[in-house]
Amino acid sequence: VSVDAAERPLFVGVDLGGTSIKIGLIDNQGRTITYRQTPTLAEEGPEAGAQRMGEAALAVVAEAGLSPADVGRIGLATPGTMDIPAGMLLEPLNLPGWRDFPIRDRVRHHAADLPVTYANDANAACYGEYWCGTGAKFHSMVMLTLGTGVGGGIIIGDMLINGEHSSGSECGHIIIDSSPQARWCHFGAGHLEAYASATAVVARTKELLEAGRKSTLVDCVAAGEEITPILVGREAERGDPLAMSIVSETARYLGIGIVSLIHVIDPNGVVLGGAMNFGGEATKLGRRFLAEVRETVQERGLAAATRDLQIEYASLGSDAGYVGAAGLARLDYPNQ
Amino acid sequence: VSVDAAERPLFVGVDLGGTSIKIGLIDNQGRTITYRQTPTLAEEGPEAGAQRMGEAALAVVAEAGLSPADVGRIGLATPGTMDIPAGMLLEPLNLPGWRDFPIRDRVRHHAADLPVTYANDANAACYGEYWCGTGAKFHSMVMLTLGTGVGGGIIIGDMLINGEHSSGSECGHIIIDSSPQARWCHFGAGHLEAYASATAVVARTKELLEAGRKSTLVDCVAAGEEITPILVGREAERGDPLAMSIVSETARYLGIGIVSLIHVIDPNGVVLGGAMNFGGEATKLGRRFLAEVRETVQERGLAAATRDLQIEYASLGSDAGYVGAAGLARLDYPNQ
Numbered sequence: 001v002s003v004d005a006a007e008r009p010l011f012v013g014v015d016l017g018g019t020s021i022k023i024g025l026i027d028n029q030g031r032t033i034t035y036r037q038t039p040t041l042a043e044e045g046p047e048a049g050a051q052r053m054g055e056a057a058l059a060v061v062a063e064a065g066l067s068p069a070d071v072g073r074i075g076l077a078t079p080g081t082m083d084i085p086a087g088m089l090l091e092p093l094n095l096p097g098w099r100d101f102p103i104r105d106r107v108r109h110h111a112a113d114l115p116v117t118y119a120n121d122a123n124a125a126c127y128g129e130y131w132c133g134t135g136a137k138f139h140s141m142v143m144l145t146l147g148t149g150v151g152g153g154i155i156i157g158d159m160l161i162n163g164e165h166s167s168g169s170e171c172g173h174i175i176i177d178s179s180p181q182a183r184w185c186h187f188g189a190g191h192l193e194a195y196a197s198a199t200a201v202v203a204r205t206k207e208l209l210e211a212g213r214k215s216t217l218v219d220c221v222a223a224g225e226e227i228t229p230i231l232v233g234r235e236a237e238r239g240d241p242l243a244m245s246i247v248s249e250t251a252r253y254l255g256i257g258i259v260s261l262i263h264v265i266d267p268n269g270v271v272l273g274g275a276m277n278f279g280g281e282a283t284k285l286g287r288r289f290l291a292e293v294r295e296t297v298q299e300r301g302l303a304a305a306t307r308d309l310q311i312e313y314a315s316l317g318s319d320a321g322y323v324g325a326a327g328l329a330r331l332d333y334p335n336q
Numbered sequence: 337v338s339v340d341a342a343e344r345p346l347f348v349g350v351d352l353g354g355t356s357i358k359i360g361l362i363d364n365q366g367r368t369i370t371y372r373q374t375p376t377l378a379e380e381g382p383e384a385g386a387q388r389m390g391e392a393a394l395a396v397v398a399e400a401g402l403s404p405a406d407v408g409r410i411g412l413a414t415p416g417t418m419d420i421p422a423g424m425l426l427e428p429l430n431l432p433g434w435r436d437f438p439i440r441d442r443v444r445h446h447a448a449d450l451p452v453t454y455a456n457d458a459n460a461a462c463y464g465e466y467w468c469g470t471g472a473k474f475h476s477m478v479m480l481t482l483g484t485g486v487g488g489g490i491i492i493g494d495m496l497i498n499g500e501h502s503s504g505s506e507c508g509h510i511i512i513d514s515s516p517q518a519r520w521c522h523f524g525a526g527h528l529e530a531y532a533s534a535t536a537v538v539a540r541t542k543e544l545l546e547a548g549r550k551s552t553l554v555d556c557v558a559a560g561e562e563i564t565p566i567l568v569g570r571e572a573e574r575g576d577p578l579a580m581s582i583v584s585e586t587a588r589y590l591g592i593g594i595v596s597l598i599h600v601i602d603p604n605g606v607v608l609g610g611a612m613n614f615g616g617e618a619t620k621l622g623r624r625f626l627a628e629v630r631e632t633v634q635e636r637g638l639a640a641a642t643r644d645l646q647i648e649y650a651s652l653g654s655d656a657g658y659v660g661a662a663g664l665a666r667l668d669y670p671n672q
Contacts, residue, residue: 163602174596266499
């Protein structure tokens with residue numbers, strides 16, 4: 001989108017991650033005009049980070065030949081824990097040393113005093129898909145972001161479920177197994193994240209191999225390859241039964257988590273984002289994974305809630321976060 | 337509340353159950369002015385039922401010395417399944433023969449053409465507690481109604497989560513156990529309802545007794561008593577270890593379900609309604625049951641979501657449904 005074709009007002013979306021920051025200048029239709037990515041350099045601390053984000057926000061504006069006065073508002077997405085109304089980063093797991101930092105106001109300070117809307121990164125990604133990705137056709141949706149962990153976002157008619165303590169939509173932390181044998185994630189026993197994240201797939205695979213299960217994965221490990229969901233997916237595509245069963249079980253766990261979520265929210269759609277997707281729509285395995293998720297949900301969900309429920313992969317990839325952050329800023333515009 | 341002291345506008349709330357219908361004339365503060373209860377007589381069919389409801393609505397108005405012109409709107413709560421926007425009862429389990437019935441408009445027809453707001457009964461009970469019961473201090477809340485089944489309601493800032501197919505807030509049907517050993521309710525395996533409803537408590541108790549577990553409950557059964565949560569509670573209060581463990585396990589299951597719900601919604605409070613409460617606040621056992629639910633949630637929930645979360649018993653008892661239905665009618669008033 002050229003600046004001339006862009007629909008105003010314009011917004012800047014910033015997506016802060018543990019290793020990199022994504023920044024885009026976005027128009028009123030959700031189209032990216034200019035974009036840049038910059039390393040987080042978390043070890044330099046939060047004030048330096050806020051300065052980098054503010055400067056990068058101004059840089060994408062300047063790159064488009066515009067000035068801060070052309071920008072309606074900035075949207076800032078960060079990992080939690082956080083206090084959204086206060087604009088505070090509390091204890092982000094992936095940003096050690098960035099505790100109790102007034103990130104919203106410090107980014108504003110470094111970005112020519114442009115007003116900033118603050119959001120959780122998984123919720124922002126959800127809003128990105130809702131605004132101009134897979135979810136654009138939905139009135140309400142649940143998004144699960146499958147990566148190192150399982151992030152979640154829930155939107156009902158433009159309303160994000162942030163919760164009363166900025167801990168809403170933590171869909172990775174619903175409990176799908178209450179038995180004493182339940183698996184653990186960082187936050188407790190039996191959480192969906194302990195079954196359907198990349199971390200969980202690796203852990204489950206290692207346990208099966210350690211238990212002596214036969215698989216071509218054994219040869220891969222012997223050859224020095226590291227166990228990752230990509231490796232498991234590759235061996236599954238080559239027909240290894242153990243790898244295939246790991247993919248299927250992951251789909252089943254995910255389906256069970258989705259059943260709980262749709263019985264609570266009853267949305268139009270569920271969107272699966274994140275890199276832990278066995279190739280997504282682009283591969284046969286990824287399409288099979290999605291089909292198995294859908295099967296589990298159809299089998300186990302209430303008929304009314306599943307009859308015309310759509311479960312699909314996200315379409316914006318890693319752009320969803322900054323685009324969604326800009327979209328959330330747009331909801332707060334005109335500024336009060 | 338006398339009619340003179342009532343704050344206008346006034347509303348009529350109707351709560352349709354499988355065996356009885358509760359009808360109240362409610363003022364703008366949620367206070368009941370006149371009330372009556374009438375048998376459902378489900379076997380006479382839905383049209384006769386709609387007529388009874390319409391006539392009862394007019395009767396509580398007349399009893400207060402008022403006319404239909406004094407009523408702003410009627411709120412009608414029914415069990416599901418249902419299509420709320422269409423005003424249709426679809427397939428209510430407890431009302432055989434009342435399928436695919438335009439209940440909202442038929443009640444309106446029989447109630448002097450007063451406009452009717454249609455709601456799910458568990459959601460209406462939730463709104464009743466939110467408007468003028470335990471939940472009056474909350475901005476957002478989740479309610480679980482523990483009875484034959486486990487009903488649910490979710491409110492975020494006056495917005496009820498009805499879902500896209502009138503199947504939102506079905507909190508009894510989140511999956512808390514994905515193992516092959518999971519218990520079943522009417523709608524599937526591993527649902528909270530299969531663990532924490534009255535039906536589930538009876539089934540779990542019978543299984544333990546059939547497995548030969550020692551308990552004073554064995555003597556009760558031998559003496560011809562029927563196993564009910566009330567009996568289990570009585571024996572638990574008398575110190576029977578098995579009965580006590582059944583109560584504790586029920587609290588633990590409920591706590592696990594609540595953890596999933598608060599990770600999705602992150603509300604201010606969770607309200608426990610329904611008769612399956614081992615005596616509720618009125619008894620030591622009921623208070624202990626609640627304390628054990630709270631312990632499980634504190635132990636297993638995310639710190640941010642549980643730190644100032646309140647979990648309490650409902651306070652309106654079986655009035656919550658018709659009061660809440662009137663409250664939902666009030667949200668739709670003035671009529672469009």
